[in-house]
Ligand SMILES: [Zn+2]
């Protein structure tokens with residue numbers, strides 16, 4: 001019970017049920033299950049089901065929702081039949097809602113608002129009527145497109161393939177497409193922008209014929225690609241490219257690579273910034289006390305203080321860990337060890353430079369044994385900081 005409550009927590013107020021959609025979504029998986037249990041599967045049925053599934057999944061999305069390329073009339077007919085064979089409402093109905101989803105992502109004007117939970121975004125919005133209405137989006141091109149206006153959803157069955165080519169393929173198509181709105185807003189990384197919920201993931205790309213690079217798609221929706229990188233799985237992109245080569249599609253839209261890379265770099269830098277912020281850095285020089293040579297000498301008797309490049313370092317807590325042994329440090333307390341540190345005795349590693357930086361406790365005024373004119377008057381003299389690093 002609690003599980004169902006959690007799943008439906010984000011649901012809006014339900015005002016009705018779309019009985020046709022509900023029936024299709026209940027009957028097709030039931031038939032598929034019956035078929036899987038009781039109907040013999042021939043290899044040619046498997047091939048047909050798979051090919052028909054691939055065809056149905058080519059659907060409306062990139063051409064009619066986003067106009068990401070121009071398609072010749074035969075290709076348009078081919079694709080509108082593909083979309084219709086998936087039985088998910090008309091091209092107009094589907095594309096209109098999808099445009100609202102892009103314009104108003106993660107708000108209640110988005111029909112599959114991710115804030116309302118996985119169950120709502122996956123299937124709830126298509127089964128239930130609610131008080132939420134899709135937000136405004138420009139659909140004038142769809143209204144003026146005669147093909148979009150006349151094509152009604154249609155299904156192609158034949159007797160032997162009823163359970164698989166028909167029902168099972170349709171069930172697979174439904175849930176594959178629904179995954180774009182649920183899983184692709186839930187699972188994966190945000191390589192281009194993390195303001196909203198869309199994410200990139202190979203699994204959702206596999207489930208959706210390449211629509212799973214959804215973070216990219218929401219950033220650059222007019223781009224005919226969903227997978228920007230050549231090695232990413234996007235069969236729909238490959239199909240459009242082939243149509244382009246053979247002259248069936250033209251004006252494939254791509255966002256400038258420079259801007260895409262800029263977005264990707266910005267996100268990488270953001271991740272690096274988080275790493276940077278999680279690391280402790282040396283005390284900045286302006287926060288360190290500037291002390292006299294005399295103070296340095298006096299205090300280096302009670303703790304091990306080394307001068308390197310003008311900074312005074314308290315290495316007392318490091319004596320036992322020093323790879324060169326503690327004596328090298330203790331016997332040089334109060335001395336300028338710059339030359340020794342930078343190779344006079346041993347050329348210290350990058351890690352040693354980082355580590356010594358953490359032991360800074362002061363800056364020496366005027367250098368070693370400063371001339372009288374650089375001396376700080378006793379009233380202005382500071383003491384050396386305590387070493388708080390470990
Ligand atoms: Zn989306």
Ligand SMILES: [Zn+2]
Nearest residue numbers: 065098102221
């Ligand atoms: Zn889209």
